[in-house]
Amino acid sequence: MRIGESEMTIEIGLVYDRIRWEEKQLLKAAQDREIKVKMVDSRKESVNLLSNYEEISETFGDPVLQRCISYFRGLHLTAILESKGVRVVNSFDVSLKCGNKLFTTLTLSKAGVPVPETMAAFTMDGVFKALNDLGYPAVLKPVVGSWGRLMAILKDKETTQAIIELREKINNALLQIYYVQKWVDRPPRDIRVVVVGDEVVAASYRYSPVDDWRTNVARGGKSEACPITPELEEVALKAAEAVGGGVLAVDCMESREKGLLVHEVNNTVEFRGLASTTNVDIAGKIIEYVAGVVKR
Amino acid sequence: MKARCPECDGEIEVYDDVINGEIVTCPECGMDFEVVIEEKGEIKLVPAEVEGEDWGE
Structure with missing residues (x-):
């Protein structure tokens, strides 16, 4: 923790390139908690790679919640911010592992998390x-x-x-x-689990739309409430920890043969579908976690 | 407040609490626009960035 820093004085940088429903919820959650937020449109910035921490944190805030919808834009910007000492959620290492399915599978498998063959x-x-x-x-x-x-x-x-x-x-x-x-023999759905730090915040089933086999909400998949069983909690926390932890969406399939299998861990969590199935304040949990990062 | 669609001149509803950078869709032609709030508070609609292959979560 830097001198004089507390949740009251910190300014979270919310770095984005598109304002989705989630970004509006995150901004509102911070305002409700009287936590200062600096909205930074990454598309409008240019960054001197030789600049120092003060210059970088002046522009981007510290800690930073990385929310770029463009994976490579977010990843490269995170590399710069972190190298200057800014704390970024999620970290470069986490983003690198989660942004590439092959790297994710290797990481999860090494940690003993069940994954599809x-x-x-x-x-x-x-x-x-x-x-x-x-x-x-x-x-x-x-x-x-x-x-x-x-x-x-x-x-x-x-x-x-x-x-x-x-x-x-x-x-x-x-x-x-x-x-x-x-191919995993499973019901026509998968499970999305949002993990914030060491807590499973919420989970939802995601059903494929009638005319598609994929369950992505962005493809029209429908979310329904999903109970957080001890098994689901254990697998999700283990997966989140394996990739390095932070604010993550762990996606699992229910294999009829092998039980829960983690097929993806997302590092820029979209939670609109999930939020419609639960009363949990997901955006609030995320903002509190990011604000708390300065203490860790 | 209402804005005019730069593409088809249709009417687009822009809420008062709109955030700079938010996306609005024209209900008539379906085009997506990004809301740019200018210094004097005036609203400008510019074509939204097209989905890139690395977009997502």
């Missing part, structure tokens, strides 16, 4: 080799990306070939990293 490949041949082990159907996900974008079910050899050929034609090196997951 997943293989990586780097060419069409490699994908077919992976499918020999995983079988059809399998799920192909981009390593970086959200909201279910470009996720595909590999149903058979022919569709797989077409999908990989299409991805090869897209001029994006990250799309040539193939993250292939065994």
